[in-house]
Amino acid sequence: MKPLRIDSMLAPAALEVRGLCKAFGEKAALCDLGFAIPEGSLTVLLGSAGAGKTTTLRLIAGVERPNAGRVLMCGRDVTELEPKDRDIAMIFDNLALYPNKTGFSNIASSLTIRGTPKAEIEQRVAEVSSTLRIAHVLNRLPKTMSGGERQRVALGRALIRKPGLFLLDEPLSGLDAMLRIELRAELKRLQRDIGATFLLATPDFAEAMAVADTVVMLRDGRVVQIATAQSLYDDPADREVARFVGAPEINLLKAFYEPGILGSIRVAGATITGLKKLRNALPKAGGPFEIGIRPEHLKLSQPEGAPIKAKVFDIEPLGLKSMVTVINEESELRMIVDTDAAGRYVSGDAVGLELVDSGLLAFDAASGVRLG
Amino acid sequence: MTFPKLEIVNLRKLFGNESFVALDGVDFAVEAGETVALLGPSGCGKSTTLNIIVGLEQPTSGDIRIDGRSVIGIPPGKRNVGLVFQDYAVFTHMTVFENLAFGLIIRGRAKAEIARAVHDVAELLGMQNSLKLSAAELGGSELQRVAIGRTLVTKPAILLLDEPLSNLEASARIAMRRELRRLQSEIGLTIIYVTHDQVEALCLADRIAVMNAGKLQQIERTSVICKKPDHVFVAGFMGSPPMNLLRGEIIGDGTSAGFRRDGLIIRLPSSEAFATNYVGQPIILGLRPESLTLAAANEATICGKVAVVEPRGPEAVVTVEAGTVSLKAVVPTAERPQEGADIGLLADPSSFVFFSGETGRRLAS
Numbered sequence: 001m002k003p004l005r006i007d008s009m010l011a012p013a014a015l016e017v018r019g020l021c022k023a024f025g026e027k028a029a030l031c032d033l034g035f036a037i038p039e040g041s042l043t044v045l046l047g048s049a050g051a052g053k054t055t056t057l058r059l060i061a062g063v064e065r066p067n068a069g070r071v072l073m074c075g076r077d078v079t080e081l082e083p084k085d086r087d088i089a090m091i092f093d094n095l096a097l098y099p100n101k102t103g104f105s106n107i108a109s110s111l112t113i114r115g116t117p118k119a120e121i122e123q124r125v126a127e128v129s130s131t132l133r134i135a136h137v138l139n140r141l142p143k144t145m146s147g148g149e150r151q152r153v154a155l156g157r158a159l160i161r162k163p164g165l166f167l168l169d170e171p172l173s174g175l176d177a178m179l180r181i182e183l184r185a186e187l188k189r190l191q192r193d194i195g196a197t198f199l200l201a202t203p204d205f206a207e208a209m210a211v212a213d214t215v216v217m218l219r220d221g222r223v224v225q226i227a228t229a230q231s232l233y234d235d236p237a238d239r240e241v242a243r244f245v246g247a248p249e250i251n252l253l254k255a256f257y258e259p260g261i262l263g264s265i266r267v268a269g270a271t272i273t274g275l276k277k278l279r280n281a282l283p284k285a286g287g288p289f290e291i292g293i294r295p296e297h298l299k300l301s302q303p304e305g306a307p308i309k310a311k312v313f314d315i316e317p318l319g320l321k322s323m324v325t326v327i328n329e330e331s332e333l334r335m336i337v338d339t340d341a342a343g344r345y346v347s348g349d350a351v352g353l354e355l356v357d358s359g360l361l362a363f364d365a366a367s368g369v370r371l372g
Numbered sequence: 373m374t375f376p377k378l379e380i381v382n383l384r385k386l387f388g389n390e391s392f393v394a395l396d397g398v399d400f401a402v403e404a405g406e407t408v409a410l411l412g413p414s415g416c417g418k419s420t421t422l423n424i425i426v427g428l429e430q431p432t433s434g435d436i437r438i439d440g441r442s443v444i445g446i447p448p449g450k451r452n453v454g455l456v457f458q459d460y461a462v463f464t465h466m467t468v469f470e471n472l473a474f475g476l477i478i479r480g481r482a483k484a485e486i487a488r489a490v491h492d493v494a495e496l497l498g499m500q501n502s503l504k505l506s507a508a509e510l511g512g513s514e515l516q517r518v519a520i521g522r523t524l525v526t527k528p529a530i531l532l533l534d535e536p537l538s539n540l541e542a543s544a545r546i547a548m549r550r551e552l553r554r555l556q557s558e559i560g561l562t563i564i565y566v567t568h569d570q571v572e573a574l575c576l577a578d579r580i581a582v583m584n585a586g587k588l589q590q591i592e593r594t595s596v597i598c599k600k601p602d603h604v605f606v607a608g609f610m611g612s613p614p615m616n617l618l619r620g621e622i623i624g625d626g627t628s629a630g631f632r633r634d635g636l637i638i639r640l641p642s643s644e645a646f647a648t649n650y651v652g653q654p655i656i657l658g659l660r661p662e663s664l665t666l667a668a669a670n671e672a673t674i675c676g677k678v679a680v681v682e683p684r685g686p687e688a689v690v691t692v693e694a695g696t697v698s699l700k701a702v703v704p705t706a707e708r709p710q711e712g713a714d715i716g717l718l719a720d721p722s723s724f725v726f727f728s729g730e731t732g733r734r735l736a737s
Contacts, residue, residue: 048541176414176568181612185691188680203541210682210689230683230705246685248546296686316553316575319598319611320662323575336686339595 012075014039014197015060015165020069022055022221029055030221033069037199037214042191044208044229045201047218048244053201056218057167060199062086073164089158090167097142097154103129104138107156128156131194147179148186155190166191168200172207184210205245209233217241239290239368242361248295248323248334254365255291267291269330270308272355278362281372289371290363295323297359298335300345306352312345326351375440376401377562378425378530383434385420385586394420395431396586402530407556407563408591409577411570412609416583418566422532425564426455438529454528458535462507462518468494469503471518475526493521496555513544517551524559534566545572552576570610574598582606600725604732607658607725613689613700616659619729622650631657634696638673641721654729661689663723664701666709672716674699678709692717 013036020033030052037043045053058064060071062083070079078086097106104125105112111121129135132152137145145153151171158166171187172180188211191198202208208215209229217225217232225237236242242250255267263279265272278291303309310326310333322342325334333353345351362371378401385395395417402408410418423429425436427448435442443451462471472490481489494500497517502510507518516536523531536552537545553576556563567573573580574594581591582605590602601607607615620633622640629651631638638657669675676694688708690701692715701717709715726735 177570178413178568178609185680185682188682206684209684228683230685230688233683233685234705294686314550314553316550317594318571319574343595 011039012072013037014041014074015199016072017056017060018070018072020056020059020071021067022059022064023067028221030059030066033218033221033223035216035223035226037197039074039197040195041213042188042198042200042211044212044215045199045218046203046205046208046212046215046232046244048203050220051203051218052221053203053218054169055221057090057169057199057201060165061088061090061167087164088167089161089163089165090169091154091158091171092169097150097157099142102139102141103134103145103149103153103156106142106153107138107160109157110161124160125156128160132156132159132190147175148183151183151187152190155187159194159196164197166196166198168198170202171200173202180207181210187211206247209245217244236361236370238370239292239363242292242363246294248336250361251293251295251298251331251333251335252363253291253293253331253333254288255362256288265291267331268308268310268333268353269328272307275357275360277357278360278372281362288365290365290368292361292363293333293355294359295334295336297356298333299354299356300324300335300337300341301352301354303350303352306354308353308355310351310353312347312349312351314347315342315345317342326353375437377404377406377439378402378564379435379437379440380421380425381435381437383421383424383436384432385417385424385429386432390432393586395424395434398434398583398586398588400581400588400591402562402564404562405560406579407561407565407577409565409567409573409580409594410583411567411573411580412583413568415585417586418583419534421583422455422534422564422566425530426453426532427451452529453532454523454526454530455532455534456516456520456523456536458538462510462515462522464506464508466507467503468499468505468507468510468518471507472503472521472525475522479526489525489527493525496524496558497521497551511544512540513548516540516548520552520555524555528561530562530564532564532566535568536565537572538567538569549575570612582609584609600734601658602734604656604658604727604734607727607734611660613661613702615725616661616664616699617727618657618659618697618699620655620657621729622653622655624651631655633657636674636695636697638719640724650726650735655735656727656729656732658725658727659699659719660723660725661700661702663720664699664717665720666701666703666707667716667718669714669716671718673719675714675716678711678713678715681708681711683708690715 016036018034020030022030045056047053059066070077107125107128108121129138134149134152137149142150172183184207212229215227215229215232216223225241233245253267255265258264258266263275310328313327314325316323317339320339321336322339323334324337324342364371380398380400383395383398387394398421412418424431436444469490472493473486476486476489494503537548540548565576577594579591579593580597582589584605590606598610601610604617608617618633620631623630623632629640631640674694676692678690679693680691682689686705687702688705690703692699728735
């Protein structure tokens with residue numbers, strides 16, 4: 001599978017990084033990082049702690065210098081420019097606002113510092129606050145604003161400078177679960193309404209899926225995959241991406257190619273035949289490999305006649321859906337089942353399992369590389 | 373006579389010269405061996421409730437009873453209530469063993485007893501081989517395990533957990549969730565679990581108590597609360613995304629009834645006899661996102677434009693705008709529409725939930 005390369009497009013990208021390398025002492029933080037993001041899009045840098053997300057943002061903003069590589073904005077090389085000359089606004093976690101300043105002063109702060117004339121400041125704040133629908137909080141202090149209003153003020157403060165690019169470093173990380181879900185939908189909508197270019201870093205794949213036009217998946221300082229959020233889920237570059245994206249986690253099982261019969265494998269103590277999706281990938285695998293099955297691609301059925309037989313081990317209610325864990329001698333599998341249906345089972349019940357062929361993924365057992 | 377393990381009786385707490393009501397008459401009971409999750413947004417009073425149960429705060433009025441006896445006035449250390457915080461509160465200069473033993477050492481227990489209790493708890497938590505490690509070498513989920521173990525070793529009658537998993541990464545959180553469920557069933561603890569994460573509440577609790585602005589909105593069995601929210605706040609809080617709530621009125625002529633909001637009219641099944649009782653009154657109609665399905669325009673309940681499509685992997689959340697109404701529907705990934713498309717949504721009338729527009733309470737149907 002080829003990663004999507006956006007840098008081949010004709011118009012210069014709002015941002016392009018080429019061959020970025022950065023080491024802190026002996027430790028390499030980023031290694032040959034390259035990606036491009038088109039104007040007006042929302043791109044997410046996704047990866048676990050230590051993957052290099054914040055370092056990438058800091059190199060783009062100019063607060064750190066790369067050991068090698070270039071940063072280009074609209075085709076212009078900005079690698080040697082000071083942060084203030086890069087036309088970039090950065091928004092950090094918790095949407096840090098000045099707590100002792102009103103909404104107006106928070107939004108106007110960057111213009112005030114530059115000594116912009118008062119009349120111009122007032123006009124620009126009025127424009128920005130009408131775009132963001134926050135005219136009613138201009139005279140209020142942050143503590144009297146709702147989470148959504150605070151987010152919009154933080155954006156307004158960045159937006160007023162009309163930057164070419166917004167960098168957001170885990171902007172929603174300090175908030176509670178409900179608010180985070182509400183604000184990420186709003187963030188996406190605002191980004192679209194104002195047509196700005198956003199690069200947002202997060203370790204939360206659900207957040208990435210909810211907001212991203214494109215996801216740049218980072219691991220150990222390298223780009224692993226560039227794709228839309230849904231294709232990251234459906235079509236992961238390797239086993240680690242498949243595990244990172246999706247909750248509950250994808251089921252990974254040792255499997256063996258059955259010689260002689262095309263599209264037939266042994267997995268979870270059963271022989272599965274007629275696998276259309278994996279048929280072409282399997283012969284390449286030769287020996288043992290790993291098969292990845294998303295929890296929604298397993299269906300419970302009667303044990304008689306079902307390809308895989310197992311026992312119910314655990315039922316974890318998650319509201320309208322439940323996570324059912326089943327085990328047999330060979331394997332343990334998690335699946336998502338309607339809570340009403342899951343209620344018909346108790347731990348220890350014998351069940352059958354059926355696979356949804358179209359959702360199966362195959363990985364090399366040693367390297368984790370996608371086979372099919 | 374038998375008493376519930378823990379009773380919270382009409383608890384009130386005022387802060388700041390009595391100008392701020394943190395708790396406004398909270399009242400519930402927890403049975404022995406039961407897990408109750410306190411769920412609500414930041415500032416709803418859940419942590420204050422916990423602090424009063426453990427004895428770190430005194431209530432303005434009301435009572436806390438354990439096994440039927442009031443514990444107001446009994447200092448925190450003597451209530452036999454264990455509290456585990458979100459921040460692990462583990463001594464990083466000590467080993468795992470020393471951390472686990474700490475509560476027993478300060479209680480002056482005999483060395484042999486301490487060793488036995490620590491080994492029992494370490495076995496329960498699967499940390500037998502980590503006892504000699506320095507706590508500074510542990511990762512987040514192991515630290516939280518030590519923090520829980522430190523509390524368990526004192527054999528509390530009631531275990532209070534204040535957002536114990538919220539500092540963990542997603543995968544560690546899921547593993548710890550399962551660990552906690554195993555502990556529940558193996559040692560039959562009575563647990564109060566504070567969280568703002570409803571998934572944690574749903575999978576760990578027997579019952580969920582939803583709090584808002586110092587009030588208990590509903591306490592109900594986990595399997596029921598998503599389907600039968602008593603109050604519009606609970607409906608708007610549970611579920612991801614939560615129920616769509618449309619404020620409008622019931623219209624009808626005695627034979628047929630409908631729900632109207634601005635230009636939108638949704639016909640109600642004639643079996644909804646109750647609807648006729650509310651003609652002309654303000655009503656909030658609850659539509660669960662999972663009960664809305666995509667439909668052709670001529671069959672649809674509501675037609676509108678797709679504003680946002682949020683993929684989630686197996687399914688996608690589609691936000692549809694129709695006039696002044698914005699609705700979220702959950703659809704399978706393969707069926708998801710394009711943003712900007714005109715689509716119809718079909719609502720299953722049997723899933724409609726009605727709330728009073730005045731009190732926010734669910735109306736019996």
